Amino acid sequence: MARDTKELLKKVRKIEIKTKGLSNHLFSGEYHSAFKGRGMAFNEVREYQAGDEIRTIDWNVTARFNHPYVKVFDEERELTVMILMDVSGSENFGTQKQQKQDLATELCAVLAFSAIQNNDKVGVIFFSDKMEKFIPPKKGKSHILMIIRELIDFKPENKGTNVGEALRYFTSAIKKKCTAFILSDFMSPAFENELKLANKKHDVIALRLYDKHEEEFPDLGLIPMKDEESGEVSWVNTGDKRVREAFRVDALKRNALLKEVFTRSGVDFTTIGTHESYITPLRTLFKKRERKR
Numbered sequence: 001m002a003r004d005t006k007e008l009l010k011k012v013r014k015i016e017i018k019t020k021g022l023s024n025h026l027f028s029g030e031y032h033s034a035f036k037g038r039g040m041a042f043n044e045v046r047e048y049q050a051g052d053e054i055r056t057i058d059w060n061v062t063a064r065f066n067h068p069y070v071k072v073f074d075e076e077r078e079l080t081v082m083i084l085m086d087v088s089g090s091e092n093f094g095t096q097k098q099q100k101q102d103l104a105t106e107l108c109a110v111l112a113f114s115a116i117q118n119n120d121k122v123g124v125i126f127f128s129d130k131m132e133k134f135i136p137p138k139k140g141k142s143h144i145l146m147i148i149r150e151l152i153d154f155k156p157e158n159k160g161t162n163v164g165e166a167l168r169y170f171t172s173a174i175k176k177k178c179t180a181f182i183l184s185d186f187m188s189p190a191f192e193n194e195l196k197l198a199n200k201k202h203d204v205i206a207l208r209l210y211d212k213h214e215e216e217f218p219d220l221g222l223i224p225m226k227d228e229e230s231g232e233v234s235w236v237n238t239g240d241k242r243v244r245e246a247f248r249v250d251a252l253k254r255n256a257l258l259k260e261v262f263t264r265s266g267v268d269f270t271t272i273g274t275h276e277s278y279i280t281p282l283r284t285l286f287k288k289r290e291r292k293r
Contacts, residue, residue, distance in 0.1 A: 012148050015109050022279070023113035031114040034289040035079060035179050035203075044072050079120040079179055080137045082202075083108050084166050085151070086184035086209075088128040089159035100209045103274055104183045105151040107207060110282070111181055112144045122147065123174075129160030131169040137178075159231075164191035167198045179203045185210055186258055195265040205285070206262055206269035215251035217244045 023031075045061050048068035061069040085108060087101070112122045116139060123137030124147055133154065135147060163184060170180065171194070180202050198204050217238045226233045237243055255271075262269040270285040272278045 008149065008153055011152050012145060015106060015148050015152070016145065019106055019109035020113045022110050023117060030283060030286040030290070032118055034286040035081075035118075035120075045069050046072055079115070079118070080174070080176060081111065081115040081120050081122045082125065082137065082170060082174060082178050082180040083111060083122070084125045084127060084170055084180060084182040084184075086128075086161060086163075086166075086182075087126045087132055087154055087156040088161040100185060100211060100274055103209055103272065103278065105148070107183060107209075107272070107278055107282075108151055108181075109144070109148050110278075112147055116140065116144055124150070125166060125170055125173075126150075126154055126156065127162070127166035127169070128156045128158040129162040130158055130165060132156050132158070134169075134173060137174075161185070161188040162191075163188040164194040167191060167194035171198045171201060174202070177202055179205070181205050181207060183207045183209060185214070187254075192261045192265060195261065195267060199265050199267050204265075204267050206267050208258065208269060208271045209274070210271065211274045215255075216248050219244065 045058050046069065048057065048062075048070050052070045056070040056072075058069050058071045085104060108124070115122045119139065121137035121139050122144065124133075124135040126132040126134075133150070135150065161184065163182070163186060166182070174180075180198070182204065184206075186206070186208055195204065217236070219238055221239045222235055222237050224233050225236050259269075268285060268289060270281045272281045
C-alpha cells in the first residue's frame with residue numbers, strides 16, 4: 001500500500017474515532033429532536049382513551065364496532081441530509097489550532113455520523129466558485145468513510161467562493177425536501193435570493209466558519225498578507241492602531257450583514273471559530289431548533 005494511501009487511511013480513522021464518539025455520546029438524541037422526519041406514518045388503530053384528540057378518531061372503525069377508535073401515527077423519521085461544503089482557497093486559512101478546512105471536515109463527519117445513526121441518508125456537494133463534486137445521498141458507514149476520505153483528500157479546481165452557485169445547483173439537484181447544512185466562511189458574492197429559494201423548498205442550516213485573525217489583527221508590525229483566493233500579496237501595517245480598528249469595524253459590518261441575510265431568509269445559523277470547540281455552538285443550535293418545534 002502506498003505511503004500516501006496509508007497516511008490518508010490513518011487520517012480517516014482518526015477523524016472517524018473522534019467524530020463517531022461525539023455523535024454517539026453528545027449529539028444522537030439532540031440531533032433526533034432537532035431534525036424531525038417528514039411527517040407522520042399511520043401505524044395502528046386502538047380504542048379511544050380519555051385525553052385523545054378528537055381529530056384522530058377513525059370513524060369507519062368506530063361505526064363498525066360501535067365504540068370510538070383512534071388512529072395511532074408514528075413519526076416518519078427518515079431524512080435526507082445534504083452537506084454543502086466550501087472547498088475554496090480561503091478555507092485553507094487558519095492561525096489558531098486548525099485551518100477552517102480541518103474544522104469543516106470534522107463538522108461534516110459529526111453531522112454525517114449523527115445522520116446515519118438516525119437511519120438518514122447523507123450526500124455532499126463540494127463547491128468553490130463553481131460546483132466541484134456531487135456525492136449523491138446514501139446510507140451506511142462505508143458511505144460516510146468514503147465522504148471523510150474525500151473531505152481530507154479533495155483538490156478543488158477553482159479557488160474562489162460562490163455560495164449562490166452552490167445553492168442553485170443544490171436546489172435543482174435535490175427534488176425531495178431535505179435538511180441541508182452549508183459550511184463556509186460566506187465570503188462570497190450576494191446569495192440571498194438563492195438562499196431564500198433553497199430554504200423554501202428545503203430546511204437549510206448555515207454554519208459560518210471563521211478564524212480570529214480574519215476579524216481582528218494582532219500588532220505584528222508590517223506583514224505580508226496573501227489572499228488565498230486571488231493569490232495576491234499586499235503589505236499591511238498592523239502596528240498602526242487605525243489600520244487594526246478599520247479592519248475590525250469592517251469585519252463587524254460584514255458579520256452583521258450576513259446575520260441579516262440569514263434572518264431574512266429564515267435560516268438557522270451558528271458561528272464557529274478555528275480557536276474553539278464546535279461542540280457548544282452545535283449543541284446550542286440543536287437546542288434552539290428543538291424549542292422552535
